Amino acid sequence: MALTSTDDEHDPEGQTTAVDRSRTEALLAGAERHLVDLDAAERRLEDGDYGICEVCGRPIPRARLEVRPTARTCVDHAA
Ligand SMILES: [Zn+2]
Incomplete structure (x- = not known):
């Protein structure tokens, strides 16, 4: 997520601040x-639980872990 607030100063609503x-x-x-989350991920890594879904116990897809290493x-069970 990027901060793109540079143009907000010209917002006519005046709610920018x-x-x-x-x-x-x-x-x-x-x-x-x-x-x-990073802390928890590190602990799971040590416990060998890293990359396992907390809800269904199935492996979290590698592609998802690459995007969200702390997932x-x-x-299916993402909040
Ligand atoms: Zn799951």
Whole structure:
């Protein structure tokens, strides 16, 4: 996800500051969660559970892990 807020300053709605702020907060929250996810992924790697869907126990497709290395579920069980 890329930050594309450069043109928002000309937004006639005048809501840009609030929007940008909530977007930034969402990004920060996502980054924090990502760190937790990375931690969990590392643990699963050590336990040998990495790449296994938490819901159905089947292997998560490699293509999905390449896009989302911290995925805990297969595509079918993604939240
Ligand atoms: Zn699954």
